[in-house]
């Protein structure tokens with residue numbers, strides 16, 4: 291059985307894949323991005339090529355290069371780098387899994403194939419097992435995100451006996467709001483030391499109560515510091531302070547959800563807060579609108595997530611200039 295250096299815990303940022311205005315991957319800012327996460331947000335784990343990273347919109351060759359760049363830049367700075375290697379083609383997924391092992395990643399994660407779908411738990415486990423076997427020394431995480439994959443097999447059922455089938459199984463990234471399912475995953479597997487990573491950032495506090503051991507999310511790129519304060523308050527059993535932090539985070543997420551929030555908007559917000567240009571998303575996604583950016587900026591400021599000295603207007607202006615060409619939000 292694979293044993294990670296230590297259990298993956300705490301916050302894991304789902305990394306954005308930075309792109310140039312021409313839609314190519316902008317590898318040149320990844321080093322800066324690592325430093326920003328560690329130094330400014332206190333986030334030392336990353337989840338690469340997932341939903342936020344537009345992993346399924348990249349070519350296999352691009353996914354390999356992105357994974358490699360994060361592992362290289364993160365060396366001696368990050369605790370763990372997990373690579374999402376899910377794909378519709380088992381062959382591609384296995385290639386990416388082998389590659390993740392070769393470059394020294396700390397784990398791999400896989401979503402359910404979402405076009406020709408597995409129709410029951412055994413069929414899904416069989417697919418996951420074939421991918422996991424391509425990287426037999428790497429911890430394996432199942433990435434449960436039913437709203438996007440359309441595969442609604444409950445995680446609690448999937449976990450039942452999973453280690454007999456997938457010896458490297460190490461945990462779950464649970465991106466769903468069904469806390470009954472999540473709670474039962476934890477309850478039924480307490481002695482196994484799996485990582486239970488929650489993926490709905492606006493509800494993390496509830497998941498902590500249910501036994502989440504960590505969290506993977508897009509907002510930890512820019513609200514990592516605030517969320518870490520919530521985790522610390524929870525640890526010291528100061529629940530009213532933890533709740534205040536969660537509510538503050540919710541106010542922001544609720545605000546942007548109402549405007550229309552997804553990967554494109556995450557790229558714009560991260561550009562605003564970090565000053566590192568994340569560039570446009572890849573089609574079919576479209577850039578966030580200028581109106582979204584203005585509204586999000588005002589909200590970030592009013593909640594204290596963005597001080598005026600944080601604003602790197604050069605980057606922002608170039609973002610906005612091209613955003614106004616495609617005034618849509620996705």
Ligand SMILES: CC(=O)N[C@H](C=O)[C@@H](O)[C@H](O)[C@H](O)CO
Pocket residue numbers: 304341342465489490491492506507508509543
């Ligand atoms: C669907 C999606 O991208 N979910 C992300 C991770 O799983 C979350 O981090 C959300 O972006 C976040 O919870 C805001 O809804």
Ligand SMILES: CC(=O)C(=O)O
Pocket residue numbers: 304305337339340341342343489506507508
């Ligand atoms: C949010 C998340 O975990 C992902 O982008 O895959």
